[in-house]
Amino acid sequence: MARDTALNARHFRRLERREQYIQFNFLIPCLAFLFLFFFLPIGIFLSQSLFDPGFTTEHYVKAFSRPLYMAILWKTLKLSFYTTLVCLLLAYPVAFVMAHAKGKVKLAILVLVLIPFWTNILVRMFAWLAILGSNGVINTNLMTLGLIDEPLHLLYNFFSVILGMTHYMLPFMILPIYSVMAAIPSNLTDAAANLGASPWRAFLRVYLPLSLPGIGAGCLLVFILSLGFFITPALMGGPRDTMFAQIIEIQINQMLDWGFAAALSTILLVITIVLYLVYDRLLSVEKIYGGDGKS
Amino acid sequence: MIEPQNKAQAGAEVELRSLSRFYGSFTAVHDVNLQVAPGEFVTFLGPSGSGKSTTLMMIAGFTIPSQGDVRVDGRSIIAQPVHKRNIGMVFQNYALFPHLDVARNVAFPLEMRNIPQAEVRERVARALRLVRLEEFENRRPRQLSGGQQQRVALARALVYEPPILLLDEPLGALDAKLREEMKFELKQLHHKIGATILFVTHDQEEALTLSDRIVVFNKGGISQIGSPDELYNAPSNRFVADFIGETNLLSGAVDSVNGDNCTIRLPGGARLYGPLRKGFDTPRKSACFTLRLESVRLGDAAIGLDNQFEGVIEEFLFIGNARKYLIRLAPDLTITARAPTQQQGIVLKPGTRLQVGWPASEMLMVESA
Amino acid sequence: MNMDGPLTVWKALLYLFVALVLFFLIVPNFVVVPMSFNDSALLRLPPDGFSLRWYHRYLELPGWVEATLTSFLVATLTAIVVMLIGSLAAYGLVRGRIVGAGSLNSLLMLPIIIPTLVTAIALYNVMSYMRLNGTILGFVIGHSVVAMPFAVTIMTASLRAIDPVVENAARSLGASRIATLRRVTLPMALPGLLSSGLFAFLISFDELLIALFISSPTVSTLPKKLWEGIRFEIEPTLAAVSTLLVMLSLLVLSVAGIIHLIREKRQKRNG
Ligand SMILES: Nc1ncnc2c1ncn2[C@@H]1O[C@H](COP(=O)(O)OP(=O)(O)O)[C@@H](O)[C@H]1O
Ligand SMILES: [Mg+2]
Numbered sequence: 001m002a003r004d005t006a007l008n009a010r011h012f013r014r015l016e017r018r019e020q021y022i023q024f025n026f027l028i029p030c031l032a033f034l035f036l037f038f039f040l041p042i043g044i045f046l047s048q049s050l051f052d053p054g055f056t057t058e059h060y061v062k063a064f065s066r067p068l069y070m071a072i073l074w075k076t077l078k079l080s081f082y083t084t085l086v087c088l089l090l091a092y093p094v095a096f097v098m099a100h101a102k103g104k105v106k107l108a109i110l111v112l113v114l115i116p117f118w119t120n121i122l123v124r125m126f127a128w129l130a131i132l133g134s135n136g137v138i139n140t141n142l143m144t145l146g147l148i149d150e151p152l153h154l155l156y157n158f159f160s161v162i163l164g165m166t167h168y169m170l171p172f173m174i175l176p177i178y179s180v181m182a183a184i185p186s187n188l189t190d191a192a193a194n195l196g197a198s199p200w201r202a203f204l205r206v207y208l209p210l211s212l213p214g215i216g217a218g219c220l221l222v223f224i225l226s227l228g229f230f231i232t233p234a235l236m237g238g239p240r241d242t243m244f245a246q247i248i249e250i251q252i253n254q255m256l257d258w259g260f261a262a263a264l265s266t267i268l269l270v271i272t273i274v275l276y277l278v279y280d281r282l283l284s285v286e287k288i289y290g291g292d293g294k295s
Numbered sequence: 296m297i298e299p300q301n302k303a304q305a306g307a308e309v310e311l312r313s314l315s316r317f318y319g320s321f322t323a324v325h326d327v328n329l330q331v332a333p334g335e336f337v338t339f340l341g342p343s344g345s346g347k348s349t350t351l352m353m354i355a356g357f358t359i360p361s362q363g364d365v366r367v368d369g370r371s372i373i374a375q376p377v378h379k380r381n382i383g384m385v386f387q388n389y390a391l392f393p394h395l396d397v398a399r400n401v402a403f404p405l406e407m408r409n410i411p412q413a414e415v416r417e418r419v420a421r422a423l424r425l426v427r428l429e430e431f432e433n434r435r436p437r438q439l440s441g442g443q444q445q446r447v448a449l450a451r452a453l454v455y456e457p458p459i460l461l462l463d464e465p466l467g468a469l470d471a472k473l474r475e476e477m478k479f480e481l482k483q484l485h486h487k488i489g490a491t492i493l494f495v496t497h498d499q500e501e502a503l504t505l506s507d508r509i510v511v512f513n514k515g516g517i518s519q520i521g522s523p524d525e526l527y528n529a530p531s532n533r534f535v536a537d538f539i540g541e542t543n544l545l546s547g548a549v550d551s552v553n554g555d556n557c558t559i560r561l562p563g564g565a566r567l568y569g570p571l572r573k574g575f576d577t578p579r580k581s582a583c584f585t586l587r588l589e590s591v592r593l594g595d596a597a598i599g600l601d602n603q604f605e606g607v608i609e610e611f612l613f614i615g616n617a618r619k620y621l622i623r624l625a626p627d628l629t630i631t632a633r634a635p636t637q638q639q640g641i642v643l644k645p646g647t648r649l650q651v652g653w654p655a656s657e658m659l660m661v662e663s664a
Numbered sequence: 665m666n667m668d669g670p671l672t673v674w675k676a677l678l679y680l681f682v683a684l685v686l687f688f689l690i691v692p693n694f695v696v697v698p699m700s701f702n703d704s705a706l707l708r709l710p711p712d713g714f715s716l717r718w719y720h721r722y723l724e725l726p727g728w729v730e731a732t733l734t735s736f737l738v739a740t741l742t743a744i745v746v747m748l749i750g751s752l753a754a755y756g757l758v759r760g761r762i763v764g765a766g767s768l769n770s771l772l773m774l775p776i777i778i779p780t781l782v783t784a785i786a787l788y789n790v791m792s793y794m795r796l797n798g799t800i801l802g803f804v805i806g807h808s809v810v811a812m813p814f815a816v817t818i819m820t821a822s823l824r825a826i827d828p829v830v831e832n833a834a835r836s837l838g839a840s841r842i843a844t845l846r847r848v849t850l851p852m853a854l855p856g857l858l859s860s861g862l863f864a865f866l867i868s869f870d871e872l873l874i875a876l877f878i879s880s881p882t883v884s885t886l887p888k889k890l891w892e893g894i895r896f897e898i899e900p901t902l903a904a905v906s907t908l909l910v911m912l913s914l915l916v917l918s919v920a921g922i923i924h925l926i927r928e929k930r931q932k933r934n935g
Contacts, residue, residue, distance in 0.1 A: 015374065016359040022841070023760030030753030030772070030812065037787065038775055038809045045786035090685045097682045111917075112686045118863075119693055119913045120870040122890045123906040127692030129898050130699060130707040137695070137709045170689060228779020231872060235894060245781045252785055265782045276777045280770045355836055377835040378843075390833035393930075394851045403847070407838035437930075451837065 046269070049262035059263035069247065069264070076244040079158070079233075080226035083165040084173075084219050090166070091173035091218065092211075098174070099181035117171035125235045128164055129155065156238035164232040172225060173218040180214025220279040224272055244268055306334035306491035307368050307458035309354070314363035316349050323349045325515045327363070331493065331508075333458075336485050339495045340502040341512030342538070347495045350512075351461050354493065356380050367459065378407070383452035383460040383490070387467050389444045391436035397423070397447050398432035404455040422454035425484070442473040446480075453488060460488075463495045478504055499539050503527065511535050532662035536585040543591075543630045546583035546663060556655060557582065563625040568601045572660035583663045588619070590657040591632035593643070597652030606630075606651040608643055618643070622651055693910050700903035707900060718904040725901065727889060735869050735886040738803040742868035743861040745808045750815030750864075751857055755849070757816070758823040759831075769820075776813045780873045783809065788877040798880025806874035811864040818863065822856020823849075855927045859920045866916045870909070 049059050063069050098109045116124065131137045134151035142148045154160060184207065192202035230245040237243065242250075244264070251261035309331040316324040324346040331337050339347040352358035354365050356377035364371050372380055392400050401422050405415045423429050426446035436444055445465060452460060465481075466474045482505055485492055496502055502509050503523040511518040511526065511534070519526060519535045530536035537544060547561040552571065559567050559582050569584050597603055606622040609629065620632045620643065632651070634643075643649070695709065703713035722728050753772065757765055775783065787806050788797070796802035826849065834844040850857075872887040879888055886905070893902045 011374070012359060012361060018376070021760070021762075023756045024762055026752040026756030026760070027762075027768070029749045030756075030816070033749055034772070034775070034809065034812065037790070037805050038783065041786035041790040042778070042783065045782070045789055090688075093678055094682050094685050097678065109682075109686065111921075112690055114917060115693060115913065116689045118866060118917055120887065120890075120906070120909045122870075122872060122887055122894065123696060123909050124692040126890070126894055126898070126902055126906050127695045129894065130903070131691075131695060133707075133898060135706060137707070140706070140708055167688065167692070170685075224777060228781060230779070230781045245779055248785070249781060261785065265785070268779060269782065272777060272779065276770075276774075357832055357836075376840075377832075378838050378840050380836075381838070382836065384833065384836040386829050386833060388827070388829060390827065390829045392830060392834070392848055392852075403834070403839070404837035407843060455838065 042269075045258075046262050046266050048258050049260075049266050052259040056259075059260045062260060063263050063267060072242060072247055073244055073267070075241075076227060079161060079165070079241075079243060080223050082162055083169055083226045084222045086162060086166045087169050087173040087222050088215065088219060091170055091177055092215070095174050095177035095181055095214070098178050099184075100186070113171050113174050116167070121168060121231055124167060125164065125232065128160075128167070128236065132160060132163075155236060156241075158237075158241050161233050161237040161241055161243075164236040165226055165229065168229075168232060169222045169226060172221050176218040176221065177211060177214035180217075181211050184210045217279060220275055224275050224279065227272055227275075228268055305458060306332075306489050308333050309459060309491055309493070310364075310366040310369075311350070311354070312364040312366065314350065314353060314365065315361050316346075316353060316358060317361045322515050324353070324360075327517055329510060329517070329520065331491055334489050334491055336492045336494065336505060336507045338502040338506040338509045339493065339512055340499060340509050340538070341497065341518070343497055345512040346515040347497075347512050348463055349515075351463055351493060351495050354459075355382055355384050355461055381455070381457050383455070383457035385445075385448045385452050385460070385462045385465045387464045389436070389448040389468075391444055391447055391451070393436055395435075396432065397428065397434050397436070397439070400436065400447055401432075401451045401454050404451065408455060418454055422450040425453065425487070426450045426480075441469050442477060445469065445477060449484070453484075453490075456488075456490075458490055460490045460492045461495075462492065464497070465494075466496070466498075466501060474501075481505060503539070511538065513538075529659065530585060530661055533583050533585075536659075536661050541588055541631070543586040543588070544583060545586060545630075545658075546581060548581050559584070561625075561628055563627045565604065565625050565628055567658070569655045569658035569660060572662075575660060581663060583661050584658040585661055586630070586653060586658050588631055588633040590653045591622075591630060591634075592652050593620070593632060593634055594649050597650040600652035601655035602658075603650065603652035606649060608645050608647045608649070610645060611643060622649075624651065696903045696906040696910060699900060700907040702900060702903075705900060707898065707903065718900040721901045722904045722908075727884070728886075728901075728905070731884050731886045731889040734800070734803075734883060738800060738807060738885060739865045739868040741800070741804045742807040742811055743865040745804060746811045746815040746864040747857055747861045749808070750812055750860060751819045751853070754816050754819035754823055755845070758820055759828065769816075772816050773813045775809050780810060780871075784873040784877040787874060791878045797878050798883045800883075802878045803875060803885065804868075806878055807868035807871050808864075810871060810874065811867040814867060815860040815864050818860040819853070819856050822853050822859075825856075826852050855923045858923055862916050862920050866913060869912065 050056065052058065094109070094113070098106055098113075101109060129136070132154035133139070134153070134155075136154070138154065139148070139151040143151070188206055188210070192206045197205065228245050229243070230249065233241060233243040234246055234249075237246075245268070248261050248264045248268070251257045251264065255261075309329075311327050311329040314324060314327040315322070327346075327350055329337075339350060341347050349358055353360045356372075356375065360373065365373055367380075392403065395403065398419050401419045402415050405418060410418075419432070420429070423432055426449050428443060428446055428450065431439060431443060431447075436447065439447065445468075448465070462481075466477055469477060478501060481494075494502075494505060503526075506523055508520060508522055509526055510520050513534050519531045521529075526535060526539050530539060530542075533544060533546075536542050545559075545561060545567060547559040547567065550558040550560045550566065552558075555571050556568060557571050559569070561567060567584060572582075575582070592600065604624045606624045608620055609623050610621040612619045614633075617633050617635055620634070621629055622632055623629045630651070698709060698711050699707050700718055701714055701716070702708065702711035703715040703717070704711070756762070757769055757772075762768065784806070787809070791797045791802050791806070796805065830852070831844050831848055834848045835841070839847060870887060871885075872891055875885040875888045876891065879885065886909075890902060890905055890909075893899075893905075
């Protein structure tokens with residue numbers, strides 16, 4: 001009997017592994033794929049920031065000491081902040097109405113949010129250019145009506161970048177807030193109202209705090225995505241509105257300075273990943289896409 | 296009695312040898328030893344969390360034991376993966392395949408065994424006939440009632456004639472009336488198929504009506520093994536006595552021993568006289584007696600018995616043709632008694648004072664643990 | 665605010681605000697359609713007259729049709745790759761008792777979080793080394809990286825809805841792990857699998873930055889052509905292409921929606 005157990009101990013562990021950990025194998029193709037074509041390439045690219053070709057900190061010194069790059073980083077942070085703020089102000093009421101609507105209305109709002117979300121960003125950029133351009137819909141119509149003599153300069157400025165970014169990011173704000181609001185019991189604010197709170201106070205004291213995780217997640221997500229955004233600033237921004245991702249692109253395509261591009265990318269990624277870690281604590285990306293919304 | 300040769304399949308012998316399962320420092324199942332004869336119907340009975348399902352899952356192969364062995368017909372199956380064990384299993388929520396119709400559900404295990412189409416059709420039809428679901432073969436599971444789904448699950452687990460059938464609380468999700476019907480069907484099926492059945496439940500009623508033998512689980516270990524009759528009439532410990540049937544449990548300090556009998560003093564001072572348990576080592580300080588509800592005599596019938604008290608009725612309940620009384624014997628001692636409704640000569644209302652007594656021989660000493 | 669009560673001024677204002685925001689969201693989608701059918705060479709609204717000439721130009725101008733076909737091929741292959749690898753990974757995440765599955769999941773989401781521009785530059789580097797620049801395989805690999813997190817997420821949600829006991833039942837009935845996966849899990853997860861494939865297709869079809877970096881002068885995708893067009897000159901052919909892209913998105917969304925509705929109906933009847 002004793003010999004039996006002694007023999008079996010290793011055996012049991014092997015069986016246990018077979019039963020429990022076999023599923024890990026299913027992850028291997030995905031992990032291998034991402035390692036080979038995502039983590040490894042990014043690692044190689046970023047490591048170039050320290051070699052040119054020998055070890056050097058020159059690129060980082062350049063990035064931090066030249067006022068131009070820090071100014072652009074600051075401007076990018078500002079742009080992301082404004083985009084996040086505008087998105088929040090626009091998204092909160094939409095999420096609120098969507099969370100409290102029923103049946104067809106809810107579905108209609110969801111569809112109206114999802115359609116732009118899943119429409120090619122270039123289509124949307126093209127549309128904004130066609131609407132706001134000097135020969136665009138707004139200017140031609142205003143001139144035909146005789147309200148203005150010269151086209152208004154609606155494009156290629158900080159405002160137009162924020163408009164384009166907001167349009168792109170809005171669904172990323174609405175969906176997390178909505179998914180949190182949808183989980184708030186509807187009778188809670190009623191209960192507060194019964195206890196004598198005015199609707200406004202009930203909202204501030206009960207509803208708003210409960211929806212805070214959604215706000216936090218949405219804001220962080222929009223902020224993170226805005227930081228590294230390239231397409232909209234490139235198409236809708238003016239020469240004075242160059243953003244951080246654009247100077248990275250310029251280093252690659254025009255300056256051919258890979259080391260410096262890598263240094264700038266590293267700075268961008270560090271900020272992004274720190275924010276992502278905060279975000280991950282709040283609400284997983286998965287909940288936002290998987291919980292509600294897509295499909 | 297149905298002759299063995301009429302049975303569709305033969306049962307297998309199952310043996311559990313010091314089977315244990317730990318989760319970290321938590322012991323879910325501890326040192327379970329059990330021998331089940333071919334064709335026997337054995338029930339695992341115990342409160343929720345007592346390790347019944349874990350034991351069953353170790354037999355099925357979903358959970359790997361931390362120690363011990365599972366043997367079928369003398370051969371260890373511990374190293375066999377689940378799908379090679381050829382054990383039938385019915386789950387509490389049926390676990391039917393929602394994307395297959397009834398016939399395809401039942402055919403599934405046969406297809407996995409590469410049985411020719413014609414034979415599959417024939418055996419599926421036979422299995423569905425066995426559970427009386429012939430007309431439902433083209434329905435999807437969601438179009439069936441709970442009881443019908445349960446029978447599909449049974450047919451699916453029986454169609455490949457496994458020598459062992461495991462059922463984990465199969466009646467738990469059914470309403471009371473259906474549960475009653477299914478109990479009888481299960482019993483009949485068992486006679487027809489002859490497989491060894493291991494049945495898990497936390498319902499003592501189910502266990503008592505269905506089983507050849509009952510294994511009572513408590514805190515991951517076996518508390519007692521016995522036929523329904525043995526467990527009901529001769530529980531070996533306080534836990535089994537409490538769990539099976541309704542009974543009074545009276546425990547106190549051992550006062551004096553007198554041959555095969557002893558006197559114990561209950562908290563509050565009352566003394567009880569009853570038979571010693573075989574093998575009870577007398578130096579022990581405390582003991583516990585069980586007393587069946589119907590052993591308690593009321594009124595004149597109680598006079599002159601070994602244990603006699605004066606009590607006050609506190610509550611009574613009608614239960615069919617009997618009444619149940621809660622009687623206070625001392626400030627902190629109450630017992631429950633059951634008496635036929637037509638008990639002559641006494642008016643039994645709350646507040647009534649009366650004589651209460653029972654013979655020593657009708658008490659049974661059990662292990663306190 | 666009591667949303668069921670009578671319409672107050674505040675509530676009316678709220679609805680109006682929400683309607684305006686939704687209008688803002690949807691406007692670009694509906695602006696490009698009339699522009700593409702406009703007879704005029706100017707991008708005006710209201711349109712001057714109906715014409716299909718911009719669609720003819722789309723078919724006639726060099727490169728557009730080829731780019732469209734390339735995009736279709738790449739998106740289809742990407743969808744297949746991502747469905748295969750992503751659903752396996754989702755199965756591992758959902759069914760595996762893996763220590764730190766949460767962190768692993770966060771790691772798998774990184775391609776969404778890290779700026780695609782950086783991913784594109786990094787891939788460009790490696791692709792040049794592997795001589796995959798400007799090849800279909802190169803596009804498929806790049807797009808699979810970006811689409812993977814979406815597919816894993818959709819599949820994870822879909823697999824979570826499957827009761828593991830049903831899989832256990834299959835195994836106790838004699839199905840090996842692989843047979844269980846094929847005969848039980850796969851059919852039950854099919855709606856999720858199809859949606860993940862559809863969305864991976866769309867993500868690949870719309871992807872710009874990676875295509876920008878790893879395409880060659882001869883092989884290019886539709887978004888890359890569109891990008892060059894927008895930078896060069898805003899003209900109605902682009903509106904026609906945009907309209908086609910809008911239609912594609914609507915098509916994919918409706919199919920995904922139908923799949924979703926069918927699944928819900930099934931679940932409702934189940935419960
Ligand atoms: N995978 C597991 N991890 C940790 N504890 C478990 C696991 N499975 C079961 N247990 C614990 O083991 C004990 C016995 O469980 P179980 O066998 O399901 O009881 P029963 O079926 O008798 O209700 C319970 O306390 C349960 O919490
Ligand atoms: Mg259980």
